[in-house]
Amino acid sequence: MAAPWDGPVADEVADRRVRSSEVVFHGKVWDVRRDEVDLGDGQTVVRDVLQHPGAVGVLALDDDERVLLVRQYRHPTGRMLWEAPAGLLDVEGERPLAAAQRELVEEAGYRAQRWHVLVDYYNSPGGTTEAFRCYLARGLEAVAEDERHEGEGEERDMPAAWVPLDEAVDLVLAGALHNPTTVSGVLAAAAARSRGWSGLRPADAPWPERFPEG
Incomplete structure (x- = not known):
């Protein structure tokens, strides 16, 4: 005991x-x-x-409180997963917020006016150094057609879906969604909304688990 x-x-x-x-x-x-x-x-x-270099993700929420998810093949699981836009911190010198903003444009074709830190976690602390930060992005606007990114490999032709936040919570609890960014981001967003979005950290909040030097 x-x-x-x-x-x-x-x-x-x-x-x-x-x-x-x-x-x-x-x-x-x-x-x-x-x-x-x-x-x-x-x-x-x-x-x-x-x-692992670490990674960031984006729980993008529109004015109707719908979550933006993209569908992507994940070979280790052998499944098509619905995911929040996300990516590795593998660009030299790029800060995490800039990486998240880039991923939102590249994977989903959107920019956001308001950014907050939603949740931080270690993706699999028993086996990897991967630290993950998920942002909440609101005030969305689509980028111009000529700014669209052409993905490669599994990132080609990813369909997108707008899912009401309450429905996304139900899907997570029913076991229909499995991507950790989606699961943690959706539940954290629902919890934050229940508190009137108070207590959210600023987008540039310290992240010592990934950037101990500040």
């Missing part, structure tokens, strides 16, 4: 010494490293870690 905790409930940096680390796989997008970690209680464990 776990011992009771009497401190604050908030994630924090842990001081665990890495005794050794080596890259055991070099991939096209990310690498895998093998760490030997001293847990500080007499135990040492070996863990394989997928090194």
Whole structure:
């Protein structure tokens, strides 16, 4: 049985010494490293870690409180998933808000006037360094036709759907939507709306999990 905790409930940096680390796989997008970690209680464990550049997503909400989702093939799952626009932080020097704004234009063909941080999370903290930030974008306007982006690979010919936020919540809870950005973004947006959109962080809020230097 776990011992009771009497401190604050908030994630924090842990001081665990890495005794050794080596890259055991070099991939096209990310690498895998093998760490030997001293847990500080007499135990040492070996863990394989997928090194990930981090990513951002956009829960875009129109004036009728409809969520913009795009349909994309995801090969590891063998499924077509409905997703909020999202992308890797793989452009040198690009800040996360700029990346999210770029992805909204490229994947959906929209710009937004109002941006807030909606939710931050680690996508799979047991196996990867991927830190993810999902923004809430409102005040949407379509970009001009000549500004449209021609996607490649799985990003070609992605259909889009506008789903009322309440319906999107029902779809998430029914198990019809599985993309983590969609699931967390939809539920976080519904929770934020129930509070009158108060408490949302500004779009440039610190993100120490991905940018510890600020």
